[in-house]
Amino acid sequence: MSKRVAILTSGGDAPGMNACIRAVIIACQKANYTLIGYKHGYNGLLQQEYISLSLDSTHNLIQQGGTILHSARCEEFKTREGVFKAAKNLDKAEIDTLIVIGGDGSFRGAETLGEEWDGQILGIPGTIDNDIGGTDATIGYFTAIDTAMSSIDKVRDTADAFERIFLVEVMGRNAGFLALNAALSAAADYVVVPEFFESPDVEVTKIVSQIKAQRALKGPVSFIVVVAENVWPNGLNGLTEALQHHHINDVRPVTLGHVQRGGSPVAQDRLLATTLGEFAVSLVGSDITNIMVGEVNQRPVTVPLPKTWENAKPLNVARVDAMLTLMNERYNNV
Template identity: 50%
Template sequence: MNKKLKIAILTSGGDAPGMNAAIRAIVLACNRYNYDCIGVYHGYNGLINADIAKLKIEAVNNIIQQGGTLLKSARCPELRTKTGVQQAINTLIKEQIDALIVIGGDGSFTGLLAIAEQWRGQVIGLPGTIDNDLDGTDYTIGFATAINTAIEAIDKIRDTANAFDRVFIVELMGRNSGHIAFNVGVACAAEQIISFENFHPSQAEDKLAELAEEIYAEQKSKDNSYLVVLAENLWPGGAMHLAEQLKEQFNIDCAACVLGHIQRGGSPVAKDRILATKLGVGAVQAIKVGKSLLMLGERDNEIVEVALSETIKHSKTVNENLVAAQQNILALTARSN
């Protein structure tokens, strides 16, 4: 007979479409193995403040298609302190929790590692972030939906840009990763993609002149729009400042659009629902056989186990073939037509 384990689950940091699908899978797997599943609300704050409740199947029956997170999410500065970590551990001990599953990104996993240093329970991480910037997994939960959301928005922007032969600069999320910017830029046939893979802020002056030259060439034809996809936290001052610089220095009118948090919301696409479900079930199965200090991810369509300490090193980059294709073929061909 299986030991009656108590498995706690929380979502931390920025929300990502598919988190609810992962929560549902964990609850169902716990039910299958006769484990108690404990929901921790508002991220690590819920551990520190003992804001928890048992999760029953009824609570997750109709959430697989919902964005956001049933458990709510939050940043938790307190967990960066020794006192905060100890308070979180005290709750885990008091509630007799055997294992903790955290769905989040690198900051969430850093907090989980801090707890694991002083707590004997099992810890498992699931990659839940639209930024796709965790090492060891091809894709993170939420990335595919964020890509689709941004594509839909930019396709609409392109319609308006074409109608007026306008220049649009669209800033996308990703924090310090170019996965969203490059994938969306290629999918939307952007004339320019400015991302961490092909630009450094020290090159801003040269890049500005290059943009102006290309935009002038496009505008001579009288029938072309021009789309720049920009990764956030990269251009000094962001998309708004870039538009201002083009106007002030080259008299080029640009419309700047920051998609922002719209990329985090919405119903998760099938890819995120399926990935989240597989990883959620896998997390409970890993706990069942005594595993810990792991993130479950997916590589080449296979579930993989990665040491938590390895997932936060930020060595994962945008596919080199995608970057090369955009820079050497796709963009140049589009500009010559």
């Protein structure tokens, strides 16, 4: 039976959101479903602002960063009245299934909507932060790692030329996935992430000891500290001051910033986005609802929405422990 499906992107944009929209369009076309796209996240749902999505929209879409549906914050949707209105609008538009691509804020909104609306709700994880439980990776995460890594590779050129200390702030909201993997893949010399953060004093002592160990061994060398955002009190300025208390000056800060959210998605994000988009549409019309689709160990899974935010998702311990050992204690045993 034919269905009416709606899709929106919400929260911070991530490379691969468009690849996912493309997959949803094609899968709906194949299944003879009608598809509309709400614009500006939940705002479009409240304003009944939407566009029709068909194969005409898919050309050269897989490689575009950003989201053609736009995204936005939506204060009104955080109120019960807003949610009522959204539910009513969905009914007016005769939508059977709403697909939401976004992060945990978007999924909390979707869960609340599910309490007021009895249509089908399917979430797809899209955020560079990878801080969503129930799925190994989120759309945009792989591209952001490569973007941050390439930037740190470039910073290394200057750091080496001047044998200087650089502090590089990497995004990730309250999780260390992005900072950690960027740091490891760029061969940074130290990384500060919330999951392993004890206190500024403890960390700065370790950093200083690593720097001194390196310099004792090799003379002046470059030293790159990757710092996840929202961890160090007062950010890179705070860390710079803390290092100055230890008589380490001539430190250069680099905040990678919003550059990390954009760009053409790498293959892993395009493939994940396509897989999850197709999988979501395959569930349309079933009684599976109020879930997020994800991938665990390369297999598709469905996760009740609250499970995506209830517990902080752990870093991959097996991998990370091994690699961190190589980085942080690199010069200890020499």
